[in-house]
Amino acid sequence: xxxxxxxxxxxxxFLTILVFVSGAQAADWKPTKPIEFVAPFAxxxxxxxxxxxxxxxxxxxxxxxxxxxxxxxxxxxxxxGTTAVVQQKGDPHVLVTYIPGQAQAALxxxxxxxxYRELTMIxxxxxxxxxxxxxxxxxxxTIQDIIAESKKRPGELTIAGTGSGQDDHICTRVFERxxxxxxxxxxxxxxxxxxxxxxxxHVDMIWANPPEFVPQWEAKMVRPVAVAKLTRMPDxxxxxxxxxxGHTVTYFFYRGIAAPQGIxxxxxxxxxxxxxxxxxxxxxKEKYLKKYMLSPSWMGSKEFAKxxxxxxxxxxETLKDLGLLK
Amino acid sequence: MDLLQNLYMGFSISLTPIxxxxxxxxxxxxxxxxxxxxxxxxxxxxxxxxxxxxxxxxSAIIMFAGIYYGVAYGGTxxxxxxxxxxxxxxxxxxxxxxxxxxxxxxxxxxSVAAIGSWIAGTIAVAILMCFAPALANFxxxxxxxEFFGLAFMSFGLLTVFGAEEPIKTIISxxxxxxxxxxxxxxxxxxxxxxxxxxxxxxxxxxxVMICGIFGLAEVFNSIEEPEEGQLIKEKMRLRDxxxxxxxxxxxxxxxxxxxxxxxxxxxxxxGGITTASFLAYLAEKxxxxxPEDFGKGAIEGVASPEAANNAASISGFAPLLALxxxxxxxxxxxxxxxxxxxxxxxxxxxxxxxxxVWGLISSKFIGNLILLLMxxxxxxxxxxxxxxxxxxxxxxxxIFASVGAFTVNNNxxxxxxxxxxxxxxxxxxxxxxxIVPLVLALVLGNLAENSIRQALTISGGSFSIFFTRPISxxxxxxxxxxxxxxxxxxxxxxxxxxxxxxS
Numbered sequence: 001x002x003x004x005x006x007x008x009x010x011x012x013x014f015l016t017i018l019v020f021v022s023g024a025q026a027a028d029w030k031p032t033k034p035i036e037f038v039a040p041f042a043x044x045x046x047x048x049x050x051x052x053x054x055x056x057x058x059x060x061x062x063x064x065x066x067x068x069x070x071x072x073x074x075x076x077x078x079x080x081g082t083t084a085v086v087q088q089k090g091d092p093h094v095l096v097t098y099i100p101g102q103a104q105a106a107l108x109x110x111x112x113x114x115x116y117r118e119l120t121m122i123x124x125x126x127x128x129x130x131x132x133x134x135x136x137x138x139x140x141x142t143i144q145d146i147i148a149e150s151k152k153r154p155g156e157l158t159i160a161g162t163g164s165g166q167d168d169h170i171c172t173r174v175f176e177r178x179x180x181x182x183x184x185x186x187x188x189x190x191x192x193x194x195x196x197x198x199x200x201x202h203v204d205m206i207w208a209n210p211p212e213f214v215p216q217w218e219a220k221m222v223r224p225v226a227v228a229k230l231t232r233m234p235d236x237x238x239x240x241x242x243x244x245x246g247h248t249v250t251y252f253f254y255r256g257i258a259a260p261q262g263i264x265x266x267x268x269x270x271x272x273x274x275x276x277x278x279x280x281x282x283x284x285k286e287k288y289l290k291k292y293m294l295s296p297s298w299m300g301s302k303e304f305a306k307x308x309x310x311x312x313x314x315x316x317e318t319l320k321d322l323g324l325l326k
Numbered sequence: 327m328d329l330l331q332n333l334y335m336g337f338s339i340s341l342t343p344i345x346x347x348x349x350x351x352x353x354x355x356x357x358x359x360x361x362x363x364x365x366x367x368x369x370x371x372x373x374x375x376x377x378x379x380x381x382x383x384x385s386a387i388i389m390f391a392g393i394y395y396g397v398a399y400g401g402t403x404x405x406x407x408x409x410x411x412x413x414x415x416x417x418x419x420x421x422x423x424x425x426x427x428x429x430x431x432x433x434x435x436x437s438v439a440a441i442g443s444w445i446a447g448t449i450a451v452a453i454l455m456c457f458a459p460a461l462a463n464f465x466x467x468x469x470x471x472e473f474f475g476l477a478f479m480s481f482g483l484l485t486v487f488g489a490e491e492p493i494k495t496i497i498s499x500x501x502x503x504x505x506x507x508x509x510x511x512x513x514x515x516x517x518x519x520x521x522x523x524x525x526x527x528x529x530x531x532x533x534v535m536i537c538g539i540f541g542l543a544e545v546f547n548s549i550e551e552p553e554e555g556q557l558i559k560e561k562m563r564l565r566d567x568x569x570x571x572x573x574x575x576x577x578x579x580x581x582x583x584x585x586x587x588x589x590x591x592x593x594x595x596x597g598g599i600t601t602a603s604f605l606a607y608l609a610e611k612x613x614x615x616x617p618e619d620f621g622k623g624a625i626e627g628v629a630s631p632e633a634a635n636n637a638a639s640i641s642g643f644a645p646l647l648a649l650x651x652x653x654x655x656x657x658x659x660x661x662x663x664x665x666x667x668x669x670x671x672x673x674x675x676x677x678x679x680x681x682x683v684w685g686l687i688s689s690k691f692i693g694n695l696i697l698l699l700m701x702x703x704x705x706x707x708x709x710x711x712x713x714x715x716x717x718x719x720x721x722x723x724x725i726f727a728s729v730g731a732f733t734v735n736n737n738x739x740x741x742x743x744x745x746x747x748x749x750x751x752x753x754x755x756x757x758x759x760x761i762v763p764l765v766l767a768l769v770l771g772n773l774a775e776n777s778i779r780q781a782l783t784i785s786g787g788s789f790s791i792f793f794t795r796p797i798s799x800x801x802x803x804x805x806x807x808x809x810x811x812x813x814x815x816x817x818x819x820x821x822x823x824x825x826x827x828x829s
Contacts, residue, residue, distance in 0.1 A: 042368070042658070043372035044368070044372075044652065044660075044662045052376065059376075072369065073735050077515065080525065080527050083525060109515070166515070187780070188780070196466065196645070200466035202469030211665060215670045216651075216673060218674060219650075219672050219673030221673060324515060324516075
């Protein structure tokens with residue numbers, strides 16, 4: 001009897017210690033080996049630049065005990081790299097950059113394609129901007145000129161972008177519907193190919209992110225005529241938003257981070273905290289946001305997951321309208 | 327005399343000891359990267375980018391340029407020695423270079439590649455220096471309809487015109503085109519022939535395919551011939567390692583032709599180094615007096631594509647420097663690098679950063695010279711590999727090709743795919759199907775398909791876009807003549823035939 005009680009007490013004490021120890025361990029989760037940081041697009045593109053900037057800022061600010069090793073796994077509109085991450089289920093030492101295009105490409109590709117549901121969303125970091133850009137000597141002075149011309153000649157003006165079913169294709173469709181016009185959307189493989197086609201006069205206008213056209217804009221070879229955003233961009237105060245002229249074409253081009261499904265809650269919390277500290281650093285503002293003209297937009301894990309889901313739901317309708325989704 | 331002044335300023339920057347050191351480092355790294363099939367110049371540059379934030383951007387860009395053209399030199403080595411192209415741009419070198427190695431002329435193949443690359447590189451830098459802005463503006467005239475014309479013409483010249491076995495050539499081309507359609511379609515975003523496997527969404531990487539079709543297929547083939555021993559049995563003398571006079575005479579014009587073709591292809595935005603080497607090889611075979619020797623160890627078949635890939639790797643800088651647009655994956659990474667260093671490359675670069683531009687241009691003269699010397703002196707060492715017994719060398723090739731396929735996307739799936747392509751290459755060789763049309767279709771298939779669809783979208787479905795633009799109409803006409811060449815030849819024979827019989 002005495003013996004039994006003693007056993008009970010010891011077991012209780014032991015278990016209590018165990019709970020504390022494991023609890024302490026869990027709250028203290030830290031990566032123990034280098035993190036594989038997948039950029040599911042080719043070197044030189046927006047996701048690659050983001051991944052490499054993050055790796056260098058986190059190292060410079062000493063925010064992580066282990067290095068982040070950027071690995072480009074390009075192809076299939078980002079789906080190849082995303083698939084590789086999805087398949088490493090439960091591995092807390094893998095991260096991937098995430099943009100709306102990955103969610104939309106998965107919708108269009110259908111069966112077998114990795115959706116956001118198979119990932120743990122860590123956080124949203126920034127918003128990229130989409131602008132309509134024309135050549136400097138273009139006969140279109142303003143976006144109104146373009147609308148007027150395409151009302152006269154419906155379906156004849158060409159606009160280039162980076163791939164069907166992707167952000168700029170969706171923007172085009174939303175704009176067309178709102179303005180009651182029709183463009184010829186010409187898909188290219190990269191932003192570099194788009195600006196090349198514009199400079200060569202092969203298309204009338206293109207969709208572009210600021211880093212893709214700013215060098216040519218500074219040399220007065222191209223000029224932006226509109227931005228798909230609620231407010232004007234501080235870098236381009238003279239460029240009107242499409243909303244100003246009565247067309248609610250805004251696009252929420254988030255740039256965020258995801259991890260495989262099934263990683264420990266503590267690991268997800270560790271990364272969320274790490275990235276929060278990163279976006280608060282001045283290095284992030286100087287070396288990333290300012291340099292590549294992105295807007296700051298921090299979203300925590302829960303909020304980011306909600307935004308990604310909402311964005312996917314909204315793009316479904318436009319994709320159906322474009323005949324890319326049944 | 328602005329040019330000489332600028333050049334003087336350039337050399338005063340690139341000849342400082344520290345910049346020579348960076349140039350040397352870049353060339354050396356490029357050489358190594360070139361030898362390894364899975365790692366290409368874009369990956370190498372991307373990996374090194376973070377290390378360059380603390381150094382002077384001019385030094386960094388000199389180093390990266392060294393990597394970029396060093397790769398073209400390095401890829402040759404494995405192409406010649408073990409039939410595994412170290413880079414996609416050295417695929418064509420396999421065809422005759424490896425055959426030369428089997429005949430004990432590996433040293434000559436490597437020398438002509440190094441010398442040809444050097445000559446092409448130096449000429450290309452000189453032209454780039456004088457005409458970069460004009461060339462870049464010319465390149466802009468290439469839109470989707472011109473790209474399609476170029477691909478259409480290349481297929482015609484290669485597949486039908488002068489083919490020994492037209493049916494087999496066409497089948498081989500079609501297999502290549504079919505493989506090229508696998509993956510997500512850029513125009514519609516839909517997956518094609520992926521059988522629900524997400525790994526196939528990206529299609530097959532070119533390196534994965536050629537490591538299999540060339541390297542592995544070679545190994546499979548040699549398993550059947552259990553010949554003990556080495557590729558080169560006799561003891562090599564030093565003079566076996568270099569060019570003979572006859573070989574030099576045969577290759578000097580090939581080098582020049584390769585330079586011109588390579589340079590022009592390189593400045594076209596979607597052209598690229600690989601396409602340049604293909605076109606140069608095809609052109610060389612067409613102008614040659616002994617086209618039947620191609621594929622059996624013709625030295626022109628090494629000289630021309632090697633000159634072309636180096637010329638293209640240099641002319642590819644014209645759009646980057648003059649317009650700030652990336653003409654190739656590597657220049658796209660460098661563009662990103664410029665941004666990270668806080669420089670906006672673009673049309674204004676010549677004015678705002680003349681030290682960087684001219685330092686870079688002049689460093690290319692130095693870098694090419696470094697690579698020439700490095701390669702010539704190392705040839706005896708490389709050729710030693712061929713003395714390794716083939717049974718051992720075979721294992722080495724398999725390891726080498728597998729590592730190459732894996733590192734392309736850090737994905738083991740690609741290694742299995744490479745095995746599949748090895749079997750395909752083996753079967754094709756057994757049934758004597760030509761491999762070049764297949765590989766050309768893999769290189770140009772996507773370009774041809776995407777550009778015709780882009781062109782037709784722009785024109786609203788009208789084919790007139792191909793016939794109303796001077797450059798594209800020229801390509802299309804040459805292409806049509808090539809496709810009709812069997813008919814033309816047959817018709818000519820019909821007219822002349824009886825007369826010959828009479829006489």
